[in-house]
Amino acid sequence: MESRLERNEGPNQPDAKIAGNVAGAYLALLADRGVDYLFGNAGTDFAPLIEAYARAAQTGVAVPRPILATHENLAVAMAHGYGMLSRRIPAVMVHVSVGTANMICAAMNAARENVGILLTAGRSPLTETGLSGSRDGYIHWAQEMYDQAGMIREIVKWDYELRNAEQLTTVVDRALAIAASEPRGPVYLSLPREVIAAPAVEPVRPPARLAPAASPAPDAGAIAAAAQFLAQAKRPLIVTANAGRDTAAFAALAAFAERFAIPVVQHRPRYFSLPSSHPMNLGFNPAPLVKRADAILVLESDVPWIPSQVAPQADCKVVHCGLDPLFTRYPIRGFPCDIAITGSTVTVLAALSSALADGHDEAAAALRRRAIADERATLIAGWQAARDAGARKAPLDPAWVSHCIDRAKDPTAIVLNEYTLFPEQCSFEYPDLYFGSSSASGLGWGPGAALGAKLARPDSEVVAVVGDGAYMFSNPAAVHHASALHELPVLFIVMNNSMWGAVDRSTRAMYPDGLASRSNAPPFVRLGNLPKFEEICKSAGGYGERVEDPAALPGALARALAAVKNEKRQALLDVICGPGGTA
Ligand SMILES: Cc1ncc(C[n+]2csc(CCOP(=O)(O)OP(=O)(O)O)c2C)c(N)n1
Numbered sequence: 001m002e003s004r005l006e007r008n009e010g011p012n013q014p015d016a017k018i019a020g021n022v023a024g025a026y027l028a029l030l031a032d033r034g035v036d037y038l039f040g041n042a043g044t045d046f047a048p049l050i051e052a053y054a055r056a057a058q059t060g061v062a063v064p065r066p067i068l069a070t071h072e073n074l075a076v077a078m079a080h081g082y083g084m085l086s087r088r089i090p091a092v093m094v095h096v097s098v099g100t101a102n103m104i105c106a107a108m109n110a111a112r113e114n115v116g117i118l119l120t121a122g123r124s125p126l127t128e129t130g131l132s133g134s135r136d137g138y139i140h141w142a143q144e145m146y147d148q149a150g151m152i153r154e155i156v157k158w159d160y161e162l163r164n165a166e167q168l169t170t171v172v173d174r175a176l177a178i179a180a181s182e183p184r185g186p187v188y189l190s191l192p193r194e195v196i197a198a199p200a201v202e203p204v205r206p207p208a209r210l211a212p213a214a215s216p217a218p219d220a221g222a223i224a225a226a227a228q229f230l231a232q233a234k235r236p237l238i239v240t241a242n243a244g245r246d247t248a249a250f251a252a253l254a255a256f257a258e259r260f261a262i263p264v265v266q267h268r269p270r271y272f273s274l275p276s277s278h279p280m281n282l283g284f285n286p287a288p289l290v291k292r293a294d295a296i297l298v299l300e301s302d303v304p305w306i307p308s309q310v311a312p313q314a315d316c317k318v319v320h321c322g323l324d325p326l327f328t329r330y331p332i333r334g335f336p337c338d339i340a341i342t343g344s345t346v347t348v349l350a351a352l353s354s355a356l357a358d359g360h361d362e363a364a365a366a367l368r369r370r371a372i373a374d375e376r377a378t379l380i381a382g383w384q385a386a387r388d389a390g391a392r393k394a395p396l397d398p399a400w401v402s403h404c405i406d407r408a409k410d411p412t413a414i415v416l417n418e419y420t421l422f423p424e425q426c427s428f429e430y431p432d433l434y435f436g437s438s439s440a441s442g443l444g445w446g447p448g449a450a451l452g453a454k455l456a457r458p459d460s461e462v463v464a465v466v467g468d469g470a471y472m473f474s475n476p477a478a479v480h481h482a483s484a485l486h487e488l489p490v491l492f493i494v495m496n497n498s499m500w501g502a503v504d505r506s507t508r509a510m511y512p513d514g515l516a517s518r519s520n521a522p523p524f525v526r527l528g529n530l531p532k533f534e535e536i537c538k539s540a541g542g543y544g545e546r547v548e549d550p551a552a553l554p555g556a557l558a559r560a561l562a563a564v565k566n567e568k569r570q571a572l573l574d575v576i577c578g579p580g581g582t583a
């Protein structure tokens with residue numbers, strides 16, 4: 001079919017005046033398909049889009065709300081936070097090749113956590129003259145790439161370029177269906193300027209006929225075999241990181257673990273999967289539990305333990321369950337696996353429950369429950385001792401800071417942790433309250449994701465806990481600007497040890513007797529004279545305090561949370577901490 005592009009129709013054609021341009025049709029289609037927000041960082045490629053937004057304001061056509069972000073990593077982190085809470089698919093648009101380059105790290109974070117996002121970028125105009133949208137700036141030559149999507153192709157589930165208006169509906173619906181199919185993830189669509197500047201072809205939007213794929217049901221034979229392993233086990237164990245990504249799995253796991261008396265350890269959780277107070281909750285360190293287990297059920301966990309630190313016994317049976325239980329997008333992952341079951345946690349646990357119900361040995365389960373209760377009491381006493389030991393330390397101890405945050409926050413507050421919060425010092429009793437940074441660990445995620453979370457849950461208290469390093473990676477000026485601009489008041493808590501502690505810990509772990517370990521000032525560790533973070537927040541109209549005295553922390557937290565709640569202002573506490581952290 002001959003396209004409008006080939007027919008060289010410009011925006012001055014009469015029908016264009018009525019129907020607008022393809023960008024307008026695209027925006028209306030996104031809104032129609034349930035995309036609420038378009039997070040954007042603009043360039044010359046946005047001209048047709050901006051024109052379309054102006055037209056939509058006049059005509060009243062529904063379009064996604066535009067959310068400006070002054071850095072691409074912020075735009076994607078905000079979309080990540082929004083999608084993580086809402087489970088909807090947000091869109092992001094960045095400026096051609098250079099904008100794509102800037103968003104890749106944040107896109108990798110979202111991809112590894114299966115957050116569906118429609119990532120889009122303009123393309124440099126294809127034509128040098130002659131069309132509406134043809135090149136008219138000197139950058140339009142140098143910014144073009146042979147394969148713009150190639151930069152991000154390894155990270156996204158699908159990529160494409162919109163080549164003509166006629167294909168718009170199919171392309172958008174396919175993009176959204178793939179992003180929303182489990183395991184979810186970002187997709188990437190490039191939008192050449194002439195294509196989106198062309199007159200709209202179809203003002204009507206046909207109903208979506210491209211449903212996301214339903215998840216597969218767990219295989220009955222594999223469930224029966226896995227149930228047998230668990231039924232025969234004396235010391236079964238569940239390891240998870242992300243079962244709670246599905247909020248229904250939170251309750252399902254609690255019921256399953258309790259009924260069959262199987263302890264749960266959450267290793268590096270990104271989504272809490274079990275209430276903090278649950279009797280089967282054995283914390284966050286899998287090493288001692290993995291070592292003695294005789295059957296391990298791995299639920300949505302990419303790295304259930306660190307093999308160089310611990311290994312299960314040779315005869316321990318290991319079952320991996322998840323929407324992609326082998327993590328097929330990871331180049332290497334060699335955890336022992338006797339059975340791998342593809343399916344959602346809810347369906348897997350339901351099937352395992354039925355299979356286990358028959359021969360369930362309640363006497364054995366009751367014995368295990370008692371032993372687990374003792375073990376849990378010991379763990380809790382250890383956590384208590386750690387925070388008591390830190391209570392009077394200056395610089396502040398992250399365990400004590402974590403505890404104070406827990407006491408100060410609302411019990412239903414949403415907390416995003418980019419490294420330094422100790423989850424064992426906190427209480428999260430419901431799903432969707434605790435979010436850890438992506439397993440890809442592209443630093444700078446937390447503050448932007450917190451803004452996106454607030455957008456999704458405007459009535460919730462939202463707290464982002466970040467290291468000083470993570471905070472600097474997040475583009476603080478851009479973050480505080482976006483918080484004020486979009487009226488998204490959140491509390492940022494910086495655990496500031498004035499260093500990249502993780503780099504230091506890693507060097508010491510690899511070279512415990514090395515020269516660097518004995519040095520006072522190894523390079524690439526200490527950050528030196530950092531700016532006053534609280535002043536950055538204040539300069540954007542927020543509340544800010546620096547905390548150096550452990551006794552002053554509860555008061556500072558109360559003041560900062562009051563500023564967020566009552567004055568609807570963002571707030572930042574720069575908490576001067578000692579080393580510590582678990583990264
Ligand atoms: C984009 C990116 N660059 C570099 C790293 C490597 N890295 C991992 S942790 C870390 C330091 C984090 O510092 P901070 O947030 O202050 O936490 P701390 O380690 O001091 O507790 C660095 C640089 C990374 N994960 N991501």
Ligand SMILES: [Mg+2]
Nearest residue numbers: 467468469499
């Ligand atoms: Mg630090």
